[in-house]
Amino acid sequence: MKSRKFEIWTVISVVILAAFLLFMVYPMFGLLRQSVETPEGEFSMQNFAEFFSKPYYTVTILNSIKVTIAVTLVSLVLGIPFAYFYSFYQLKGSKVLFVVSILCCMSAPFIGAYSWIMLLGRSGVITNFLKSALGITIPSVYGFKGILLVQSLKFFPLVFIYMNGAFKNIDNTLMEASANMGCTGVNRLFRIVMALSMPTILAASLMVFMQAFADFGTPMLLGEGYQTFPVLIYNQYLGEVGQNYNFAAALAVIAIIVTAMVFFFQKWATGKFKFSMNALHPVEKKKPRGITGLLMHLYCYLLIAIAFMPQLYIIYLSFRNCSGAIFKPGFSLMNYHAAMNKLLVRSIRNTTILGVSSLAIIIVVAVLIAYLVVRRSSAMNNVIDTMSMLPYIMPGAVIGLSLLIAFGKKPFALTGTLTIMVIALVIRRLPYTIRSATATLMQISLSVEEAAISLGASKLKTFVKITIPMMANGILSGAILSWVAIVTELSSAIILYNNRSITLTMSTYAAISRGNYGLAAAFAAILTVVTIISLVIYLAVSKTEDVQL
Amino acid sequence: MRKHGRNRRNSGGESSKRKGNETVSVTISIKHALKKYGENVIIPDLSLDIREGEFFTLLGPSGCGKTTLLRMIAGFNSIEGGDFFFSGRRINDLDPARRNIGMVFQNYAIFPHMTVRKNVEFGLKNKKLPAAEIKSKTDEFMKLMQIDQYADRMPERLSGGQQQRVALARALCIEPDVLLFDEPLSNLDAKLRVEMRTVIKNIQHSVNITTVYVTHDQEEAMAVSDRIAVMNAGVIQQVGTPRAIYQRPANLFVSTFIGRSNVMKGHLAVEDGKVWLVTGSGHRAQIETVQEQYKKDQEVVISVRPEEFLPCADTTVDGIPAVVDDCVFLGLNTHYFVHLDSGEEVEIIQESSLDNVIRPGTQIKLQINTEKVNVFSADGSVNLLYGVKSDEAAE
Numbered sequence: 001m002k003s004r005k006f007e008i009w010t011v012i013s014v015v016i017l018a019a020f021l022l023f024m025v026y027p028m029f030g031l032l033r034q035s036v037e038t039p040e041g042e043f044s045m046q047n048f049a050e051f052f053s054k055p056y057y058t059v060t061i062l063n064s065i066k067v068t069i070a071v072t073l074v075s076l077v078l079g080i081p082f083a084y085f086y087s088f089y090q091l092k093g094s095k096v097l098f099v100v101s102i103l104c105c106m107s108a109p110f111i112g113a114y115s116w117i118m119l120l121g122r123s124g125v126i127t128n129f130l131k132s133a134l135g136i137t138i139p140s141v142y143g144f145k146g147i148l149l150v151q152s153l154k155f156f157p158l159v160f161i162y163m164n165g166a167f168k169n170i171d172n173t174l175m176e177a178s179a180n181m182g183c184t185g186v187n188r189l190f191r192i193v194m195a196l197s198m199p200t201i202l203a204a205s206l207m208v209f210m211q212a213f214a215d216f217g218t219p220m221l222l223g224e225g226y227q228t229f230p231v232l233i234y235n236q237y238l239g240e241v242g243q244n245y246n247f248a249a250a251l252a253v254i255a256i257i258v259t260a261m262v263f264f265f266q267k268w269a270t271g272k273f274k275f276s277m278n279a280l281h282p283v284e285k286k287k288p289r290g291i292t293g294l295l296m297h298l299y300c301y302l303l304i305a306i307a308f309m310p311q312l313y314i315i316y317l318s319f320r321n322c323s324g325a326i327f328k329p330g331f332s333l334m335n336y337h338a339a340m341n342k343l344l345v346r347s348i349r350n351t352t353i354l355g356v357s358s359l360a361i362i363i364v365v366a367v368l369i370a371y372l373v374v375r376r377s378s379a380m381n382n383v384i385d386t387m388s389m390l391p392y393i394m395p396g397a398v399i400g401l402s403l404l405i406a407f408g409k410k411p412f413a414l415t416g417t418l419t420i421m422v423i424a425l426v427i428r429r430l431p432y433t434i435r436s437a438t439a440t441l442m443q444i445s446l447s448v449e450e451a452a453i454s455l456g457a458s459k460l461k462t463f464v465k466i467t468i469p470m471m472a473n474g475i476l477s478g479a480i481l482s483w484v485a486i487v488t489e490l491s492s493a494i495i496l497y498n499n500r501s502i503t504l505t506m507s508t509y510a511a512i513s514r515g516n517y518g519l520a521a522a523f524a525a526i527l528t529v530v531t532i533i534s535l536v537i538y539l540a541v542s543k544t545e546d547v548q549l
Numbered sequence: 550m551r552k553h554g555r556n557r558r559n560s561g562g563e564s565s566k567r568k569g570n571e572t573v574s575v576t577i578s579i580k581h582a583l584k585k586y587g588e589n590v591i592i593p594d595l596s597l598d599i600r601e602g603e604f605f606t607l608l609g610p611s612g613c614g615k616t617t618l619l620r621m622i623a624g625f626n627s628i629e630g631g632d633f634f635f636s637g638r639r640i641n642d643l644d645p646a647r648r649n650i651g652m653v654f655q656n657y658a659i660f661p662h663m664t665v666r667k668n669v670e671f672g673l674k675n676k677k678l679p680a681a682e683i684k685s686k687t688d689e690f691m692k693l694m695q696i697d698q699y700a701d702r703m704p705e706r707l708s709g710g711q712q713q714r715v716a717l718a719r720a721l722c723i724e725p726d727v728l729l730f731d732e733p734l735s736n737l738d739a740k741l742r743v744e745m746r747t748v749i750k751n752i753q754h755s756v757n758i759t760t761v762y763v764t765h766d767q768e769e770a771m772a773v774s775d776r777i778a779v780m781n782a783g784v785i786q787q788v789g790t791p792r793a794i795y796q797r798p799a800n801l802f803v804s805t806f807i808g809r810s811n812v813m814k815g816h817l818a819v820e821d822g823k824v825w826l827v828t829g830s831g832h833r834a835q836i837e838t839v840q841e842q843y844k845k846d847q848e849v850v851i852s853v854r855p856e857e858f859l860p861c862a863d864t865t866v867d868g869i870p871a872v873v874d875d876c877v878f879l880g881l882n883t884h885y886f887v888h889l890d891s892g893e894e895v896e897i898i899q900e901s902s903l904d905n906v907i908r909p910g911t912q913i914k915l916q917i918n919t920e921k922v923n924v925f926s927a928d929g930s931v932n933l934l935y936g937v938k939s940d941e942a943a944e
Contacts, residue, residue, distance in 0.1 A: 447731075450625050451658035451716075453645045455672030455723060469662045 008460065012368055013380050019365075020387045023423055027406035028390075031398070034249035034405055047250035057232065061254065064213060064229040067147050071212045072205050074152040079159025080201070082303060084193070085296045086160070087167035089288040097300055098164075099539060101157035104307045106481065106531055108488035108505055110217020111524045113150045114512050115310030116141060117221065118317060146222035151215060153307040155208045162207070166200035167193070172281040198273045206266040210259060214395030216491035217509065229255055230397045230491060237401060237495060249405065252398040259393040311528050318525035322518025335522035339507075342519060343499075347507040348526075353418060354503060355486050358425040362433050363479055365426070367471060370437035371463065375446070392431045396491030399424055404495055416498040424492040429482045433475070440474025441467070480538035484531050504530070574602045574759045575636040575726045577622065583630030584617055584783070591617050592783040595631070598940070600776075602757045604750065608770040609780035610806070615763045616731055618780075622761060623729050624648055635726060646675075651720030651758075652729040656736060657712045659704040665691070665715050666700040672723035690722035693752070710741045717749070721756060728753065728760040734769060746773050767807050771795070776940070779803050788940040796921070797937045801929030804852040810923075811858075811895040815851045817924070817933075819844055826851065826919060829891035832869040836919045843926075843933040850925040851917075855898035859916040860885060862907060868914030871895075873907050887913070 038044045051057045082101075086094060119126050120141040130136045139145065170193060178184070178192045194201070219228040227235075233255065236248040288296050318335050321328040336344075369388055372381040391399060403424055407414040414420040448470070452462040490505050497506045504527045511520035577599040584592040592614045599605045607615035620626040622633060624645030633640050640648055651672075660668050670687040678686075691697040694714040704712060713733065720728060733749070734742045750773045753760050764770050770777050771791040779786045779794060779802075787799035798804035805812065817839065818825040824844055826836045828851065861868060874894075875886040878901060885897040885907060897915070907913060924933045 445654075445656055445658060447654040447656060447658040448660060450623070450645075451652065451654060451719075452660070452671065453625075454623060454648075454650050454652040454729075455719065456646050456649075456675035457671070458646055461675070466660055470660075472662075 009372065009376055013372055013376075013378075013384065016365065016369060016372075016384055017380060017387075020384065023403075024387060024390055024427060027402035030405040031249050031252055031402040034246050035253045036250075037246055039244070039246055047247045048254075050247065051250060051254065057251075060227045060229050060232045061258065063144075063226055065258070067144055067151075067219075067226075067228065068209055068213045070144075070148050071151040071155060072208045074148060075155040075159050075208050076201065076205065078152060078303060079156035079204070080163055080194075082156065082300055083160045083163030083167060084189070085288075085300055087164050088283060088285060089293070089296060090285045091288065091297060091300060097304055099535070100304050100308050101160050102535055102539075103311070103532060104304070105154060105157040105161070106484045106488070106535060107154070107311055107528060108217065108490060108508070108524075109151065109154050109215050110221055110490060110509060110512070111314060111527065112154055112310045113146075113218040113221040114520065114524065115314045115317075116146070116150055118517070119310070119313060142222055142224045143226040147219050147226065147228070150218050150222060151212050154218075155212060156303070157307065158208055158211075159204045162200050162204035163197060166197040168282055170196055170283055172283045175283060196275075199270055199275075202266055202270045202273070206263065209262055209266075210392070210395075213259060213262075214397070214491055216397055216494065221512065229258075230395055233397045233401065234494065237404075245405065248401055252401050255395050255398055256393060259395065263393045314521055315525045315528060317518070317521040320518065320521070322521070325515045325517050327518065335518040338516075338519045339522040339526075342511070343502055343507060344523070344526075347502055347504045347523070350418065350501060351487055351503045351505075351530075354421055354425060355483055358422050358429070358486050359479060359483050361422070361426050362429050362482060363475060366430060366433035366437045366478075367468065367475060369434050370441045370471070371467065374438060374441045375449075388434050389431050391427045394427075396424075396428060396489070396493075397495060399427055400492035400495030403427075403492075415496070416501060418501050420496050421493060421501055421503075424496055425486045425489060428489065428492060429485055432485075433478045433482055436478035437471060437475055440471050444470050476541070480534060480541075484534050487530060487534070488527065574757060576601045576634075577605075577727065577759060577761065578634040578637070579618075579622075579631065580634075581631035582618065582621065582628065582633070584614065584621060584626065585629045590783070595783065595785060597778060597785065597788070599759060599761060601636075601759055604753050604760045604762065604773060604775045606762045606764060606770045606774040606777045607780055608764060608767060608777050608806075611765055613780045614783040615765075615780050619729055619731055619761060619763045622727070623650055623652055648727075649723070649725050650727045650729055651723055651725035653713075653716045653720050653731065653733045655732040657709075657716040657733075659707075659712050659715055659719075661704050664701050664703055665696060665707070668704065668715055669718045669722055672719060676723065686722050690718040693721070694718040694748075709737050710745060713737065713745055714748075717752065721752065721758075725758060728758050730760065730762040730764075732763055732765070734764070735766075742769070749773060771807075779806060781806075789938050793938045797932060797934065798852070798923060799932055799937050799939050801850055801852065801925045804923055804925070804932075809855055809896065810852040811855065811893075813851045813853065813889075813891075813893050813895070814848070815924075816846065816848050817843075818846055826917075826922075826924065828869055828889075828917075829893060830869050830889055832867075832917075834917055834919050836922075836924070838920070838934045838936065839924065840933060840935055848927040849933065850927060850929050852923040852925060853895070853917055854921065855884070855896045857918045857921045858895065858897045859918065860887070860897055860899065860907065861914045861916060862905070862911065864912055864914050866914050866916070868916045871913050871915050873909050873911045873913060875909055876906060878906070887915070889915070 035047055036043055036045060038046065085091060086097060091097065116124075118124055120138065121127065124141070127138060130138055141149065174192060174196070175188070178188050183191060214230060216230040216234060219226070219231050220234070223231060229251070233248055233251045236244055236251060287293075317327065319331045319333070320335075321330045321332050322335055369384060373385045394402075403420055404415060407420055407423075414423075444467070449462050449466055452466045453459065457465065487503075488505055489503075490509060493503060493506055494509065497503065502510070504523060508520055508523035508527055511517075511523055577597075579595060579597040582592055582595040582597075584590070595614075595618065607618060609615045617626055621628050624640070624643065628641050635648070660671065663671070666687060669691055670683050673683045673686055688697065691700055694717055696711060696714045696718060699707060699711060699715075704715065707715065716733070730749070734745055737745060746769055749762075753773075762770075762773060774791055776788060776790055777794055778788045781802050787794055787803050794803060794807055798807060801812070804810045813828060815826060815828045817836075818827055818833070824836050824839045825833045826849075827833050859868075860871075860873075864870070870890045871887040873885055873887050877884045877886075881901060882898050883901045883906065885899065886894065887897060888894045895915075925931065926933060
């Protein structure tokens with residue numbers, strides 16, 4: 001507004017910018033530098049040369065891209081019809097479908113992978129049952145197919161939630177107008193409904209691609225010979241073949257280049273569909289009839305049951321007797337007793353501390369940045385806005401690695417502390433919460449704040465008493481999902497954790513990788529229950545079906 | 550009605566004089582205001598004096614800079630040049646929160662997370678008044694605006710008209726020096742708009758607070774205003790009472806923007822000291838109101854309001870030959886759409902009579918009421934007649 005010499009918001013801009021420089025740009029720079037150095041610290045492109053000269057390495061990036069594109073397509077193919085049936089027809093028990101979908105996409109992916117191994121793996125229940133009862137040998141769940149199965153089932157609900165939002169914004173009069181001009185049924189579905197939803201389809205595709213590409217747990221557990229990029233980075237960093245930070249850094253740089261390319265391709269594609277919708281008359285849901293209606297119900301319930309089955313099965317397993325990797329007949333709480341001895345209390349305490357403090361920082365920073373970007377647009381604030389989107393294209397493993405390089409040695413020796421975990425989690429989730437806070441603030445008319453000022457309220461008072469309460473709904477809906485994502489975070493945490501800063505997710509993963517399957521089931525069950533409770537609280541509080549991710 | 554301007558906190562500065570027990574409301578004086586967005590000049594050089602207690606309207610097409618000017622007065626837009634005074638006190642650098650203005654916004658800007666009562670008392674709380682006074686004032690103004698029965702409702706459960714009343718109560722109860730309205734009725738339906746403009750006018754008269762009102766609706770402006778400033782492209786075209794502006798518009802823009810005008814080409818002919826107005830089709834009529842300095846032969850633009858034509862079915866009389874194309878019966882009035890033999894199309898309004906409707910296709914003669922018509926220079930920039938009043942700002 002006016003040119004003032006000194007203003008609190010300028011100070012906030014500078015502080016945020018400094019924090020970004022320290023916690024994002026500096027580690028990124030360190031990563032970049034390491035990638036072009038030899039372990040002895042001399043400049044060299046040998047890391048990149050080595051990567052591109054050996055098929056052992058190059059194949060991983062092809063693997064990652066192949067499986068991620070396949071997962072994205074399958075998720076769209078599964079999720080769009082699901083969303084269509086849900087949004088345009090009165091399905092029975094639609095609330096259940098909705099809640100379970102959110103539960104599916106908010107669970108930690110590697111728990112799904114682990115559970116599917118228990119079901120369809122070499123000695124999985126279903127595998128054994130089919131073999132002994134019917135003599136059928138089912139195809140292996142390991143490798144490409146396994147990753148595709150687990151990730152698709154995990155990510156199609158994400159597509160569903162996105163598409164549901166888009167379908168709700170289609171004005172019924174558009175549907176009626178196209179019917180008037182003789183365009184109905186499947187024709188209308190593709191020419192009107194899908195065409196209008198293209199921006200959302202692209203947004204959902206990007207989201208699925210980024211998450212699937214960065215997913216570390218699923219390919220680690222299920223990939224076996226089929227090595228993907230995050231797994232390669234992790235192995236280079238901590239692998240059996242010996243550590244090579246420089247090579248791992250080079251891999252991280254390549255990963256960022258891939259995701260950045262995908263990100264800009266998506267932006268370019270979205271630019272071709274520039275229109276916005278806001279339905280005055282949302283489409284009225286029709287009653288599904290006859291055999292078609294039955295098939296719709298069958299499709300939705302079967303799909304959601306398959307997607308949710310692993311989580312239920314884990315809870316069931318957690319009560320089974322177990323010794324090492326073998327589940328025995330009979331039920332008991334022995335797995336939970338074992339968990340108590342294995343840092344359960346510390347895991348829960350760390351998870352809570354991490355979750356609460358990261359979330360608090362994320363909310364405060366996101367609200368401030370949204371306000372700076374929307375209400376006080378300036379060159380510096382635009383730089384902050386652009387920088388805040390940077391983590392969007394950085395896979396979790398890359399963030400973990402870059403923080404490790406930056407803060408692994410003096411003067412910032414933070415490795416193994418909860419602080420560095422908080423930093424990683426804040427960086428990971430910040431872009432999402434900023435997006436939802438910015439979107440919320442943009443919808444709030446500036447004149448409401450001006451009204452407060454004209455009534456004698458100071459700018460700070462207006463911000464606290466008017467702006468923040470009005471943003472609260474939008475921020476909360478984003479925050480609780482961030483909370484769940486923080487609690488189930490694996491890919492960056494696995495590089496940064498140690499025994500002192502272990503979390504529930506890490507305990508689960510550690511138990512799985514050590515072959516303590518009963519123990520793993522107990523940890524996973526607790527994690528699942530925490531997720532479910534968080535989401536139930538969220539749905540009860542927000543009373544809305546508009547979930548922002 | 551009682552005066553609500555009484556005992557107002559005197560933030561208008563030393564120049565707010567007191568007459569007996571009543572504060573005289575402030576004057577607003579704008580000198581050489583300049584507004585730019587980057588290199589884009591919105592308001593080049595605008596001066597304006599608004600009198601105390603006056604209901605003053607800024608009227609103009611969208612994009613003419615009227616809302617920009619209002620927001621400069623409110624303090625929400627920066628001022629690139631010139632000076633703004635409230636009763637002689639310069640306010641350019643005064644924080645908007647300290648200008649003691651009551652503002653009503655186009656979208657009402659009701660705080661959606663507060664009840665009606667909380668909305669109304671918000672400004673009083675910022676003044677740190679005692680709780681009892683806040684309560685009594687809030688009650689008083691909610692009652693005045695007839696929203697006291699909704700005091701504990703959330704705004705989303707109010708209709709547009711009720712929200713508008715909340716916005717008004719909220720702006721009024723801080724007893725502001727100046728009331729600002731930014732197109733406050735444009736989100737209401739036609740019937741409510743007429744009702745609310747009466748409410749706004751009556752309240753303004755009873756509280757007697759200097760008011761600046763922005764609208765693009767000329768009928769609304771005429772209905773509520775003491776005086777109107779017609780703006781176009783950041784420049785004030787004319788300032789005056791609704792009657793002065795309607796009857797003697799300063800230029801062609803004002804003439805066509807306020808009310809309906811038929812615009813025809815013509816010329817002035819001076820013969821033996823008498824001035825004749827000659828239409829494009831050659832019809833001559835004597836006109837006596839041309840200013841002395843413009844009494845010479847010249848091309849002009851003639852602006853005739855639809856009610857200033859007199860159609861005659863008798864074609865033998867003197868007048869402009871015309872043919873009726875269409876007639877529309879609207880109850881009180883009947884509108885005729887006719888074309889002249891010069892090809893120009895004009896609209897005529899006549900009070901409906903019981904039987905003598907002129908059928909489409911009929912040849913008629915049009916006479917012009919030369920006392921009422923306006924004659925502009927060929928470029929439309931200046932009215933050539935006596936009686937044009939535009940209140941210039943004092944230097």
